[in-house]
Amino acid sequence: MQTDRYLEPHQARKRAPTTFEDLLGDAIERAFAEGAHTLPELVASLNRTGPSSENGQAWTEQSFQALMARLGN
Structure with a gap:
């Protein structure tokens, strides 16, 4: 029987x-x-509206990609 x-x-x-x-x-x-x-558009939006990156700095494409990779694990 399949549920x-x-x-x-x-x-x-x-x-x-x-x-x-x-x-x-x-x-x-x-x-x-x-x-x-695009990634540049997304990063620009995050820098305009927040939140800041985890270290309080402006987002970069590299910092956003690194965080997404870490959260995806």
Whole structure:
């Protein structure tokens, strides 16, 4: 007997997101909604609207990619 399948959107999550991660996710969604389609556009939007990077510095393409790689593990 096969059970019904369902989508569990947080099935890969190992922990709840931090406040910083929630704010960053909201800012990324806003950037996409405002038309950002490339990494430079996304980074520019984050630098305009925040939040700052984890170390309080402005975002760079490299710092954004490094954080996404770390959070994706």
